Amino acid sequence: MMVHDAKACIQLVPIFQSLSTKEKAEVATLVRHHHFAAGESLFTAGDAVTSLLIVAHGQVKITQIAANGKEQLLYLLNPGDFDGEAALFKASTRQNFGTALSATDVCLIRREDFQKLLQRSPQLALNILNAFGQRLASVTEQTTRTTTASIEERLAMYLLETAGKNTADFTLPLKKKDIASYLGTTPETISRKFRDFADAGLIKKLAVNRFQILDPDQLALME
Amino acid sequence: MMVHDAKACIQLVPIFQSLSTKEKAEVATLVRHHHFAAGESLFTAGDAVTSLLIVAHGQVKITQIAANGKEQLLYLLNPGDFDGEAALFKASTRQNFGTALSATDVCLIRREDFQKLLQRSPQLALNILNAFGQRLASVTEQTTRTTTASIEERLAMYLLETAGKNTADFTLPLKKKDIASYLGTTPETISRKFRDFADAGLIKKLAVNRFQILDPDQLALME
DNA sequence: CGCAGCTTTGAGCGGAGTCAAGGCTCGTGG
DNA sequence: CCACGAGCCTTGACTCCGCTCAAAGCTGCG
Missing domain, CATH: 2.60.120.10 (Jelly Rolls)
Structure with a gap:
């Protein structure tokens, strides 16, 4: 064993x-x-x-x-x-x-x-x-x-990398607190940026830490 | 040879x-x-x-x-x-x-x-x-x-590390442009922070890129 | 001597942090 | 099985650090 x-x-x-x-x-x-x-x-x-x-x-x-x-x-x-x-x-x-x-x-x-x-x-x-x-x-x-990149750009990158091919339905592996710490920002800002992305039609919120990525290309453009 | x-x-x-x-x-x-x-x-x-x-x-x-x-x-x-x-x-x-x-x-x-x-x-x-x-x-x-650190803190750290023991008279090995790039900021900001440090009596400007560090301890406190 | 690149300074603005309050969620224990 | 509470998440209001743009000195090299 x-x-x-x-x-x-x-x-x-x-x-x-x-x-x-x-x-x-x-x-x-x-x-x-x-x-x-x-x-x-x-x-x-x-x-x-x-x-x-x-x-x-x-x-x-x-x-x-x-x-x-x-x-x-x-x-x-x-x-x-x-x-x-x-x-x-x-x-x-x-x-x-x-x-x-x-x-x-x-x-x-x-x-x-x-x-x-x-x-x-x-x-x-x-x-x-x-x-x-x-x-x-x-x-x-x-x-x-x-x-060099803004928070928005960093978050977009992070999302694409983390989601990989599961754009249709994917769950964040980390809490917002940890994502914030990873990206060098605060949970509040992460929360707001997610809302902005959703408002812009780039992602869709399915549950608290679960999303669908609607427009990966547009997200990638932020890079 | x-x-x-x-x-x-x-x-x-x-x-x-x-x-x-x-x-x-x-x-x-x-x-x-x-x-x-x-x-x-x-x-x-x-x-x-x-x-x-x-x-x-x-x-x-x-x-x-x-x-x-x-x-x-x-x-x-x-x-x-x-x-x-x-x-x-x-x-x-x-x-x-x-x-x-x-x-x-x-x-x-x-x-x-x-x-x-x-x-x-x-x-x-x-x-x-x-x-x-x-x-x-x-x-x-x-x-x-x-x-995690502010520009001011980063610059203070950088100064102390770079100066080493030559606090009495030392010349920056890099142009402000490069220091800025290293610390993730702009030359303008670097310039202003140096002025702030000088105003606060922490350093003394000897020539364009030459300084005396008056109060290393105080600088270190920013860290 | 003159120009190119660096530095300094100012004015203005905006992104993102802080603080605070209220809503959610999930695990724990009654 | 439900009630409670801790820890997250969300949202708003406010502030401020540091970026941008612009213009004017410096400096050093050809």
Whole structure:
């Protein structure tokens, strides 16, 4: 059962995918499990980084607290995503907070074990480098958007990205509070912009956090 | 002459520092040089990534163009820094722009060569991973600041970080235009905030882009 | 010396934050 | 099964930070 879960975890994660079966089996022996209920904290700023954390199931939000006490949502971890890597190579402490949004299962690999693994598998290091690149690009993108686009544009982008192809009926995966924090604004403003979009005939409100996107092209034009 | 420069470059760069003398010599054979005048473009979005680029001397700004055409300064490369994208395994085209701010010397290592190097030296891979971790943290930090702090706070932070210990007399390394782009605002606003700081007795203007910081503690309080 | 690009300053406006109050929703417990 | 309350969401009124536009000094380089 534990072993089965461990394997599932490893199968799930892109960074392990190009390893040989033997290597994967080896990794599997290093994995620990943990379950978190919705709302539970996985880690807190100031914690020592002792493990690489891989999300097997559920969703985790990573936030940072600014000097003025405001919470900023940095990104979400979905199944297959991992975290802690940034600090994993030096003794250091977490700079941010991880909170389970829904019931979540994670796999943990101890730092020393992971480092040994890395020393022996250059391919693994390359995979991580790739994952880094993606996250870097996404955070960079986010920064650019925040500093150059209006709230309206940012929200339009967010909607299109989040909805994907489910334009006919889709439910926001986050509360407005969290969307606001992600986009660098307030819940009130988000609420108002949604109303504006609806008034303009771009979206249709189905329920509180459920929408239909009527005019994706027009939304995209805001970009 | 070439060889001397190559060695200098390698000595300079943290990511190569923990390599053995033999390995360093090997790296040195792979290095090419290039010089850029101030204002010259090193690369442009859309270019193929053919080489890893290490700054030996000078300063390079990395920018991105937002959808609305506005330029956003992402970060600067100083001597010893290397450009991120090229270190990545998959990224094949540039996503952003590199421009020399002053006369700049760079060392280039062809992508394939560098990746072979990585395959063989886990230590090198770890070093890169580390450097990336830091950049990721710094970009993340920047995002948080941009979305949560006021322009005034951001500028205060920037000043303190940039001045370092030279509070008595220091010259801005960037034009106000670039500082504005970095902080996500306009040159006019930067100009006004500097005046406000001066009026409040926090700084003293010595010349156009030269200041004395009178009250670092008070500035830090804005944070 | 002259021009191009940077900087400074002013006036005016608008987007978005704050504060406050009322409506919804959903989970919990009586 | 319904009533209650906490936490969300929505809406309004008001304020203000920072952007835009415009014009006039600076500065440095050719």
